[in-house]
Amino acid sequence: MLAEFGMAALWIAASLALLQFALGAVALQRQRPDLAGAVAPLAVAQATLCGIAFVTLIALFLRSDMSVLLVATNSHSAKPWLYKFAGTWGNHEGSMLLWVAILGVAGATVALFERSLRADTKIATLTVQASIALGFYAFLLFASNPFARVAGVVDGQGLNPLLQDPGLAFHPPTLYIGYVGMSAAFSFAIGALITRDVTPQFARAMRPWILGAWIFLTIGITAGSYWAYYELGWGGWWFWDPVENASLMPWLAATALLHSVTVLATRDALRTWTIMLSCVAFSMSMVGTFLVRSGILTSVHSFAVDPKRGIFILSLLAIYICGALIIFAMRVGTVAEGKRFDVVSREGVLVINNLLLSVILVVVMVGTLYPLGLEAFTGHKISVGAPFFNATTGPLALTLVAAMAAGPLLRWRRDEAAVLARRLALPIVVSIAALGVLLIATDDVPVLPLLGLVFAAGVGLASVAPLWKRNLARTPLFTWGMVLAHLGCAVSITGMAADSAFTKESLVPMKVGDVRPVGPFRLMFEDIQRVPGPNYDALQVTMRAELPNGDLVTLKPALHRFSNPAMVTNEAAIRTFWNGQLYVVVGDERAGGQWVMRMWWKPFVTLIWAGGIMIAFGGALSLIGRVHRSRTARKTNARAAS
Amino acid sequence: MTRKWVFWLPVLVTVGLFAMFLVALVRPSDRTIASQLVGQPLPAFDAPAALPEQPGTNSRDYADGTPRLLNVFGSWCGPCIAEVPVLLKLQSMGVEINGVAVHDRSEDLARFFSENGNPYARVGLDVQGRAQMAFGSAGVPETFIIDGKGRVVGQHIGVITEADIPDILKQLGAR
Known part of the structure; x- marks a missing residue:
């Protein structure tokens, strides 16, 4: 019964979105303020119903209702409740429903709280928002029904053990709020193009929405990086995995947008560029979601999805992105050129910031999609990895932070290069001093670090x-x-x-009683034992680490063997000190009771x-x-x- | 606005990108990467007997002149159950099949065989997944076709179906 209730809520939400879109479009076309009045309440109602549908799905997962196909294939009654809860979005259908629910909430928030935007632009914004929602409702209802029933299932299949982690319960929703929050910027931009309202006033109205989404994206990426660091047990914090890149690309675009919208709000310059970036930021978000969902890019994150769904989403994206860009190309002529400014000015440096961010974005995009393109057209399989990305984005990022140092110290419109040099004198001296200290005190530090x-x-x-x-x-x-x-x-x-400059690594087989040095520590393999967990069996190693000052601390890395589905995960033991982290992982078993231990001392990695x-x-x-x-x-x- | 066409470039780029996505999505894609082992001797491994009544298997069992299949499976793996009838059919056709059970337990295997049948001549237990690692096999089920000299002549990733039988027989025949 509950599943049917959720389904009904979803259908009503979709109809409301259709109504919201139709009324908004007619109101704008015929200039009918009487119709326009209904658009905002409709946006709120639509969000409410979609929210209800999502809460219903959560309830189904918490109750382990195995008559629902999605629950049966992605949950298990023996799972701790937190993972039942998180399991709601740990799968394709549920995460799409979450996506649409956030889209609805974003629209409703604009409807309720946006007061500084011109009335017709606000209607246009909500209309664009409804048009996006419509496509994704259609996708849910016709191709990814989360509420479909199934008969005769006793218990479920369980969730991928790698995803059974408290951090993962909140990582995807955070990232999604960031991704989908960008839809507000997109709708604002298209709305303003439609009503010819690209003004500083409009930019000031749009800025908080960009900021909001950007904050969530930043948190999402930071959390995702930490998750990969402690959960995957490889000691790395960024793998240039396609899915990580898919979250980085919207962030880069959003960061550029955040700075260009400030130029538009303060100085009435960079009008067309800001609109373009708004389109790019959300397009990147959608492409990011799509790449993950479609299974086109394979990585630890992707769920295999049948190609029909992929084509459905691909068509939606093509319609929205091309549609936006076509509106942009047609209307851009009506956007008056903004104010002019000097190269040596805050705007000037912000333009440099924008260019660098865009170049990094393009580099990351090329690196991510090149293997895909190559395979699509020639059948060759290659992978583009960290060496490419580090070598290309590293220098660009350093130039970017140099610009970041200069920007806030410059006046708007025009400034003197000599004054800037004087203001930057102390930081430059500090940098040179740091270089001197590093060259004297350390050896063999690679150039980039x-x-x-x-x-x-x-x-x-x-x-x-x-x-x-x-x-x-x-x-x-x-x-x-x-x-x-x-x-x-x-x-x-x-x-x-x-x-990357100072990490000390040690990879050695150890048995009970062995002692190895790692950085300033001495690690002793004390014990290994079996510990049963709630839905896994753990092999837990006890390591005793002796600190440079003689203190002892205990680390307990483990291997978890899950029975359902069968899989082994590595639980790293991480000890945080003020100046870094000690990171220990258990590897394979070797003959003679030896276990391969991987141990790292990572100075200042927490920064x-x-x-x-x-x-x-x-x-x-x-x-x-x-x-x-x-x-x-x-x-x-x-x-x-x- | 003399250079209006510039503003149509993003549309063009996007259309290009989406064409690429579409090709990647609909092309009958072969996502499997052929094993580097094909053409090489079977790597050294030792999977001790899983059941008291049946011998285990190790790399020395394969150079006796008889071509055979080496099936990597697990009693915990659903698709492996689906594969058993086809393996039984191959067995009835005279093909010798050895099994390596990955991350498994003897009692689970005994139950697996009593429920689904046992198509194997030898069954070895690979508790740590070390043999699986040596084969470079990423998942189960996976089947290697070994010639009489102990060389890997073919690899089949995933479930073997009826339709695969002729191809497997052909590879077994090719010395």
Whole structure:
């Protein structure tokens, strides 16, 4: 009964989306404000029903209702409840429903809270949002029904053990909020093109939505990176896996957009570019989702999906992306050229930032899709891996952070190069000092990590420079946000560079009683024993690590053998110190009671994710600051008008 | 706006990309990567007896002049159950099949055989998946066709169906 209820909610939500789209389109075409009034309430109703459908699916998973095909194939009654809950989106249909539900909520939030946008542009935005929703409702209802029933199943098949991790319960939804939140920017941009409203006022209205989605994307990528780091047990934090790249690409586009929309809001320049980026950011999000869902790119993340569904989604994406780009090409002539500016100005550096981000985006995209293209047209199989991506994006990223150091120290419109040089003098001195220290104190640090550390030192200092000689209490919240986010970049780069420059690795077979040195530690293999878990059998190793100061700590890495489905996972034991992490993994068994142990000492590796959190937190401060300011501005205006 | 065509470029690029996705999606794609082992001698492995009444198997069993199949399977694997009738048919046609049970237990195997039948001449147990690793076999079921000299002449990834029988017989015949 519950499944039918969810199905009904989904159908009603889809009909409401159709109505929302039709009314919005007619209202815009015929200029009928009476019809326009219904669009916002419809968006809210549609989101509510879609939300109900999603909650229903969660309930079915929690109750382990094996008469529902999706539950039977992706859940198991013996699973801990958290994974039953997370299992709702750990599969194709459920995650598509989550996707649409977030899309609905994004639309409803725009309908309820967006006040600074011109009335007709808001209607156009909601109409575009409804048109996107319609396509994906159709996909759910006709090709990926999450509520389909099945007869005669006693218990389910279970969830991939790799995905049975508390972090995974919240990683996909976070990423999805980021991906789908970008739909707001997309709809705003297309809406503004339709109503010819590409103005600074429009950019100010759009900015908080971009920021919001960007914050979630940042958190999602940071969390995903940490998950891969501790769960996959390879000691790496970014694998340039196609699916990771699929989340990085929208982030790059969104980061560029975030900066260009600021130029449009403040200086009325970069109009067409900002619109273009809005289209690209959400297109990348959709392509990202599609690449994962279709199984076109194979990776640990992908679910195999039959080609019919792939073609359905592919057609949807082609319609939306090409449609948006065609509207862009047709209407771009009506967008007046924005204000001009000097190269040496904040806008000038932001353009450089945008160009670099776009180039990185294209490089990542080429690296990700090239093997696919090559196989599609010639049948050759190749894989593009870390060496390509590191060598290409590394130098670009360093140039980017250099621009990041300069940007906030420049005035809008025009500035003096000599003044900039003076403002950057101290950071440059710090960088050179860092280079000197590193060259003297360390040896054999590869060029890229070395430059990373050197740049990070200077950029870290430069990023707090905008606070120099300011009254900190009166500094706007969004300036604090920017400073924190930029500082977060420097922190994160420090972590990445320190990890690749100073990591000590040891891969040795050990038996009970053996002692091996790893970095400044001495590790002793104390014990190995079987420990039964809730739905697996664990082989747990006890390692005793002796710290440089003589203290002892215990690490317990393990192998988990799952019975349903049969699979072995590696549980890394990670010990965090203030200056890095000790990371231990159990490998294969060897003759004579020996086990291959992989042990790493990773100095300052935690800074990678600490920086990511700082960036997201900076974004949040910025968002709060912006929303607060626009609200007070509206109140002041209202008072002045009355 | 003299260079209007520039603004149509993104559309063009997108259409190109989607054409590529479409080709990748609909092309009857062969996602399996042929094993490097084909043409090589079977790598050294030792899978001890899984059941008291049946011998285990190791790499020395394969160079006695008889071509045979080496089937990597598991009692916990659904598709392996589906494959048993076809293997039994091959057995009745005189093909000798050895099995290596990956990540398995003797009692589970005994139940598997009593429920589905036992098509194997020898069954070895590969508790750690080490033999499987030596074969470079990523999943189960997977079947290797071995000639009388102990060389791998063919590899079949996934379930063997009735339709695969002629091809397998042909490969067994090819010395």
